[in-house]
Amino acid sequence: MSTVSSVLQPVGTPVRLRRLVKLSAMLSAKNYLEVGVSHGSTFFGVDIPTKDAVDPKFQFDVKSKIKAGIQFHELTSDDFFSKLDWSIKYDLIYLDGLHTFEQTYRDFCNSLQHIHENSVILIDDTFPNDVFSSIPNQRLCGELREKFGTPAGGAWHGDVYKIVFAIHDFHPGFNYRTIVGSGNAQTLIWPSKSGWRSPLFKSLEEISRLSYTDLLESYTLMRPTEEDEALSLCISELLKK
Template sequence: MNISAGRINFLAKRYGLARYLEIGVAKGETFLEVAMPHKTAVDPVFAFNVAPHRGPTTQFFPQPSDDFFAALPRLISRPPYAAPSGERFCFDLVFIDGLHTFAQAYRDFLHSLPYSHAKTIWIFDDTVPCDPWSAIPDQETSRQYRKMAGLDGEPWHGDVYKAIFALHDFHPEFSYATQVTYGNPQTIVWRTEQPAERQRVFGDLARIAGLSYFDMLDCHRLLLPLDHVAALDRIGTVCDPLRHEGVLPRQRLVKPLCPGQGEGQGDGRPPCGAAR
């Protein structure tokens, strides 16, 4: 099974989650293996035939996520999104894997908040770039510079990690942990009853937007990188990455570069964590 789908299914079973939103579906490798009763897929261009998979509680929206969220207030007034009388429609788990940029990932998170509840879980994919080329926000530029460096493969994670830094500084009502040892690095986010008493590190979004891959490594503790089991076990607790014990060292976030050797990407790539 796809690693991301396995992780999502584990969380759905553990917490009784039913309503799933996936932003950025591509070939459907994760979405189609998610076993939740109500599923919504959003992608400007689906890279597979969605018709056989469409159903009363499995919906596909071929549009940018910004357009989807703009239309969602109208959608939730009719099936399958209409909630029982008096209840507000909410997603139980939101998987953010769309355009791999800080601005879009952060905006997708903010747009999803009105359709979440106290126990909603978010998963940000691609929150630890595997190297400086992977961290370039523009995908085509990332590919060009990787080719110039003599490296095979096309892994691209962009600067999604900056969205996690924004959560750290400006959203103390949310806690999170980043798993970096099993499959693609992903950050799991949840609400807590009491806000975390975290000290702001950057102070404003413009400063976060200007960070580089190497700044990310210098500030790696802010991602709260953990073993994948430890990350899942933190859900529901209040976390302060700067005070948390057991944070993995930055070496676990760095993948050695071997010119001429193919790079993995997405959920199929080897786990980050090999020594330099």
């Protein structure tokens, strides 16, 4: 594993790709899974020997992208995981599928069957930039933005943010940090024995009913952290094992 400062990247690298490239280098990752590939803007930029791409409908010509070490799975993430051999493990997993808490949490739980003690999971879109962006329905998000004149760049995150509270309460064997201050917020998750905590919610159902206002009131539970600090903490804890 390497340090954050030792990872060099071209100026102007998109924020999502930048973080994945840093992580892949720091982990010396050999196996990568991306759920929610769409046009492949992050997937094809990550240089890892073995990569699996999952999306119900790829927005590119799959045949032109076929090469050794890359597998394309054009199906839902539920179907993908149901068919995936349990012996397969990934060093780095990126979850950027449906912008709903329920599906993202299901993808996270399924991913746990395919990690090892030094694996890292990165979840996209975990902090909406306003109340409209937090609406799970993309169409409704757009309609309300237009109605109330608050475009906010057209951003849509859905209610993925709830997964951070679920991880806090139901997965104490994992530490996490939500990367903020340098582009779209994402949550970094890794196996750890140093982040143990007591649950704060009565049930998963209670978490599913949290609102954008609840998110703001419980902001510290997101464990907001600057990018390089979050990455360094993650790697330093993994190195202690």
